[in-house]
Amino acid sequence: MPSGGTRLSIDLSSSAIAATVSHHGTRMPILIDGRLTMPTGIAITPTGQLYVGLDTTAAKSLPADHRFVDNPTTLLGKPAHVTNTAPPDPVDLLAAILRHVNHHAAHQVGQPVTELTVTIPPGWGPRRRGHLAEAASRAGLPSPALVTAPAALAAHAATLGHTPPEGSCLLVCQADRHPPTLTVLQTVSGGYRELATHHLDGIPDLDHLITHRLVHTATADTDPLRTAITQPAQDNAANRLALLESVRTARQLLIDQDRAPILLPASRQPTVITRDDIATAAQPLLDQIPHAVHQLLDAADIDTPHLAAVVLRPADALPALTDQLTHATNRPPALIDHPHALADGALTLTAAHQPAPRAGAARLPRVRLRVSDLTGALLIGASSLTLLLQAVLTADITTVNTWVVGARTSLPQLGTAGALAMLTALAVAHLAPTTWLAGTPSASTPEPTTGNLIRRGYLAAAVGGAITAALYGLATGTAVHFDYSPYLKWTLGAALPLTVCATLIAATAPRIPADALPTWLALTRPAITYALIAAGGIFLMRAALTLTTPIQTNNTAGVAGSLGAALLGAAAALTASRSRLIRAITAPGLAIGYALVFSYDTSGALIVGYLIALTWWGAQLTAHTLRLAFPLDRTILRRLIDNHHIQGDRPPHA
Template structure:
C-alpha cells in the first residue's frame, strides 16, 4: 500500500482509541498518557482551557462541577459548565487535537490522511458536527468511516471467510451499544439495519455495579473511576478491593459483576434480535455475529446474545481497536503494535490458484513417478527403482496446498462444530492450520502407501521419502498454530496471506522436476538425444529458479541469486539425482516458512 501515513481515530462516548499506519504496513496504537485507550471525558478550567483524558478524570476528583464525562452525548449542544457556556464541539475537538498531536510525535510530523470512525446510525447533521469538531482540532477534512463497516473490513483482512452476499451482525458494546446488520456486496459492505441504545453498554454496567457495591450513596467521579477500574480488573481476578471516598473499602466479585451486567447485556441481546428483524432476516441467515468494543470482553455479552439468537458470537481479536484498524486500512498484528496489514487481503482468484496449483502439481508428479519407474532384471529377480525425488516433491506440494486452504478448513470447522474454541478468530485459525497439517501429512503418507502397493515394494522407504522432506514444514506450521491460539497474533494481511505460498515457485519447480524425470526416463532415440538432454538441463534450471522464487522476494535479488543457483541445479541434473533436487526445494520451502514466521509473527518492526 502506497501513500502517506494514515491516522484513524475512533472517538467513542466514554473512550477514544487511534491507530497510526505507515505505507509499508507497520502500525502502532496511539498512546496518550501512556495508555492506548484514552478517556473521552473533558474538564473545563476557569480560563476556559480544556483538559482531556486521564488529566480530566484527575481534575474531576477535585472539582467535579467542571467535569463532562461523555461530551459526544451532547452533540450539537452548548453546555453550562460552572457558569461558563461551552460548546460540546470544543470539548470533542480538544480530545481529537491531543490524539493528533501524539500521533504527529510518533509519525515525525503532522498526519494529513485522517479517518474518523462514526456510528452507522448517525445522520448527516451529526456527521457534519463531527467534521466541524475535527476541523476545529486542526485535522482538516477527515474521511468519515462507519464503525460497523470498518469492523467488517478488519475481519476480512484478518482472514474471516465472508463471501459476497454474506450477512453478518456487528455488535459494538462500548459506553453504549450499537448493533448493525451488514451485507457484503461486490464493492464492499452495506448497512442493512442499525439500532443503538446508549443505556445498554459499559456505562450502565458501571452504574449498576456502583449501586450494588455502595447502595444509593453518591460517591462522585472518583468513585465511578474506581468502580470502572474494578470492572476491568475482574476480567483477570475473581475478587478485588475497591476503595471508597470515605476511606473505607468494599469487595467487588465476579458474581456481583455478572448480576450487575446481566440486565444490561440482556438488552444487547434483545437489540441484536431487533436489528436482525429490521433487516428482514433471521438469525439463521447470518454468517456470524461479531463483538467489538471495550465491554465485548465480558463473557456474559456472548452468552446473552446466544440465549437470544441461538448463535455463538465471536469476539474480535482486539475488540477495542477493531474499528480503528478497519478504518486505517490496517490488519491486526501483535498486540501492542507491530506489523499490520497495510497489504490488501489475498484476492479470491489468487487464493484459489494458491490451493489448486500445488494440489494439481502434487497429483501430476505422483502419477509421473508411478508411470516412469525404472525396471530391470528377470523374474524372480526383477527390480524397480522409483524416482524418489518426485515422491518427495509431490508430498511437499500436497502439504503446501493443504496449508493454503488452512483458513477455509478452520471456517468450515467453526461452522459445523461451533464451540468455545471456535468463538474467536485465533481458535478458528489454529484449528484450520492443525487440520491442514493433518490433511497434508495424511496425503503424503497415502502417496507412499499407494506407491509401495503398486510397485510391490516395502513401504518403509516410501514413507521416509514422503514424510522426511515435509517434517520441517509441518513443525513450522504447528508453531504458527500455537502462536495463533496462545499469543493471539495475526500477521499483516491476515492468516490467508501468510499461508499463501508463492504460486510461481510451485509452478516453476513442478515443471522443472517433471522435465528432469522425463530426461532420465525417455526413450533415447539418436535423433532426440540432444533435445532430451536439453529438457533435463532446462528442468534443473527451472527447479533452481523455483527455489529462488520461494526464498527471495525482491526481483533484483532474485536475478542475482537465481542465476548461479539455476546453473548449479542444471549442471547436476543426472539419473538418480531427483532426490537431491527435491531435498534442495524442500529446504527452500522450510526456509520460506522460517522467514515468514520471523518477519510476520515474531519480529515487531520499529516505529520510524
C-alpha cells in the same frame, strides 16, 4: 494512497480513543502519551487552555475553576445550555483531541499524516458528521473518511477469518460503551450496508448498575451513601466519581481474576465483588437482549437463519452477555476485544476503496552503484565462461585428413553455461531499481520510477542474456571447427526459459503494489551461492570424466567426480525450493543420489536435472510476480462459481 503516504485511523466510537497508522503498507498502533488508548476527557482552564486525555480520576484533582468534559463527542449536535459562563465549543474540543493524536502519530512514524479515517457511532447524521469534518480541518488534518463502529468491527472480524459470503447478514453488538448497540449489517461489494440499529436505552450505564447493587448490599439501610447514589447531589459528586472509578478498575481486574476489591468512601470497609456479582447487577441489561434482538431482526426484515455471523465487542467481565446473544441468535458470537480493533477495521475498510500504489508510480530509495554490488553477477558470469571454456577445451575432436568430422563435448554443460549467462543478466537487472548507474537526477532529467527501471532492466536482461547464450553456441562451433547447430540449440535453448521469464517480469512488474516491492526485490535476487556450487560441481564432474576412460580409471578423479555430482545435486535441491524444511530434506538426499549414480553415461542427465531446477526457480518467480500484479478477485470467482451452480441446477429446456 500516494506512494510514501501515511493513513491515520482514529476510533471515536469506543469508551477510550485508540489510533492506528498505516505507513508503507505496515500498520502499527499509536502510543498516545505512552498509552495504547487515551481517555476522552478534556480539562478547560479559565483562560481557555485545553488538556486532553484525562479520566474521571484525574478530573478529581483539577482546580475548582477548571471545567471537565468527559467526552466531547456527546456534545456534538446538541444545543448549548444557558449558563453564566460561555459553553465550550465541542468542535474545538474534538479538534484538540484530533490534533493531539495526530502529533503523536506523526512523531512516531516520522512523516506527516496524508489521509485520515475516523470511526464514529452508528446513527450519526450529516450534522455531527459535518462537525467532525470541521474539527479535522481545525486540527490541520485532511478531510476524514468516516466508518461506523459496526462496519469497522465487521471488517476487523473479517481479517480474523470471520468472513460471511456477499449478500449475507451479520449482527454486531458493541457492549463496551453506553448505551450498548445492536446493528444488522449486510455484506455488499467492498463493504457493508446497515439494515437496522437498536440502542439498549432505558437502563443506566453498567458501571452505575454495579455501583447501585454494590452500595445496597455492602451498606446498612441508614447509610447516607445509598441516598447519594440514588439521588446524586453536587456535594456527593466526589464520592460518586470515586466509587464509579473503583468499580471500573474492579471490572478490569475481573477479566483475569475471580475476585476484585472495591474501595468504599470514607470510613467504610472495602468489599469484594465477583463475576457473578457483575452478572447479577447487569441482569436488567441481559434481560433486554432477547427482545432487542427480535425487534432488530424485524426492523431489518430478516430472520435468525439469515444471520451468517455474530460479532461482539464485549463488556468487561460479563461473559453472560455472550451466552445471551448465543441463545437469542442460535450462533456463538466472535469476540473482538482488542483495543485497536475498530481503528484497524476502519483502516481495512477504507484502504479497500483506495487504489493501491503501483511500482510504476513508486520511487524506492537508491544508492550509488559500487564494485561490491556487482560481485555476485561477476562471479556467476565467470562461472558461466569457465564452463564454456572447459567444454570447448576438453572437446574430443575427430579429424580425417585435417578435416573435422566430429566433435564430442558435454552439451548439457554448454546449456548450463548459457543458462548461467542469462542468470548473470538477471543479477544485473536486479540492481537496476535500487542503485544509481551515474550521478543524481536533475530538474531536466528527473528520476525514473521504480517500475520503469524494472521494465528497462529486465528487458535488457532478456535481450542481453539471449544474445550472450547465442554467442556461446556460435563460439563453440567456431572453436571446434564443426557445425554450430547442436551447440546453439543447447546454449540458447537452456537460456530461453529464463529469457521468457525476464520478459514477462518486465511487462508485469510495474503493476506490483508499491508496498510489496521490497519483498519482491528480495525474492528476485538470484541465489548466487547455489549457482556457484552448481558450476563447481559441473566443473569437477567434467574434469573427472576427461581424466578417466572406460579402460583406465583414476581413483582421485573418480572421487572428484562424485564430489562434483554431490555438489550439483545439493545445488539443484537448494535452487528448486525456498522452504527450509524441504531444502533440509531434499539437499542431502539428492547430493547422495547424484554421487552414487554419477558416471560417464549419467553425467548429462544429472546436469539436465539442475537445468530443470533452475527453470523451475524462474517459473516460480514469474508466477509470484503475476499474482502480485494481477491479484485474483475472489468475489468475481465466487460469483462465477455460484452462477455455474445455478445454471447446473436449472432443468433442461423442453
